[in-house]
Amino acid sequence: KQEVTQIPAALSVPEGENLVLNCSFTDSAIYNLQWFRQDPGKGLTSLLLIQSSQREQTSGRLNASLDKSSGRSTLYIAASQPGDSATYLCAVPNSGGSNYKLTFGKGTLLTVNP
Amino acid sequence: GAVVSQHPSRVICKSGTSVKIECRSLDFQATTMFWYRQFPKKSLMLMATSNEGSKATYEQGVEKDKFLINHASLTLSTLTVTSAHPEDSSFYICSAKTLTDTQYFGPGTRLTVL
Numbered sequence: 001k002q003e004v005t006q007i008p009a010a011l012s013v014p015e016g017e018n019l020v021l022n023c024s025f026t027d028s029a030i031y032n033l034q035w036f037r038q039d040p041g042k043g044l045t046s047l048l049l050i051q052s053s054q055r056e057q058t059s060g061r062l063n064a065s066l067d068k069s070s071g072r073s074t075l076y077i078a079a080s081q082p083g084d085s086a087t088y089l090c091a092v093p094n095s096g097g098s099n100y101k102l103t104f105g106k107g108t109l110l111t112v113n114p
Numbered sequence: 115g116a117v118v119s120q121h122p123s124r125v126i127c128k129s130g131t132s133v134k135i136e137c138r139s140l141d142f143q144a145t146t147m148f149w150y151r152q153f154p155k156k157s158l159m160l161m162a163t164s165n166e167g168s169k170a171t172y173e174q175g176v177e178k179d180k181f182l183i184n185h186a187s188l189t190l191s192t193l194t195v196t197s198a199h200p201e202d203s204s205f206y207i208c209s210a211k212t213l214t215d216t217q218y219f220g221p222g223t224r225l226t227v228l
Contacts, residue, residue, distance in 0.1 A: 044158075044207065046216070046219075089158070100211060101148070102148075
């Protein structure tokens with residue numbers, strides 16, 4: 001059974017700092033890996049999706065890397081802003097096609113202080 | 115990007131009543147939708163997979179007679195919490211999967227059972 005762990009559980013940084021969020025998964029035979037953002041009381045917004053054949057994906061100030069063999073992914077946020085404050089979740093699917101299901105980590109609660 | 119809506123966003127009901135939550139994909143057809151439950155400061159737990167035109171597939175430990183799922187069209191899935199009790203109070207989130215296995219999430223429904 002796939003297990004996803006995110007470290008740290010919470011992180012507080014001053015504005016402008018670069019930071020890294022970590023995600024690890026126990027079964028390295030993943031189809032892809034996705035990073036989401038969740039604001040309090042809201043749904044999820046997809047940030048980045050990395051296919052299993054890719055090493056990283058970038059979107060603006062966000063960069064996600066994937067190391068399948070070691071079962072790890074990182075989300076790098078450059079020049080953090082107070083608006084980045086949210087919970088960041090990573091998730092991996094068990095397989096593709098009709099059996100596609102996502103397993104989520106518990107998330108990292110990020111607070112960026114102005 | 116694709117949009118998924120949920121209705122209602124918030125509902126308060128008395129113990130013993132039933133509550134229906136709708137999940138709609140607004141600009142794409144989704145043969146598969148997923149229902150998740152999220153407790154405070156916890157990650158999303160998959161409850162069931164909803165396939166258009168067929169019976170939903172429930173995760174282990176989820177009572178199918180209590181959480182009725184109907185996916186009658188390619189853009190609508192409903193979750194009905196029957197005979198709700200206070201322990202059913204939670205944040206329910208749906209997602210809809212595209213043909214490329216990308217999941218788009220709804221904004222969530224906060225259910226409070228008194």
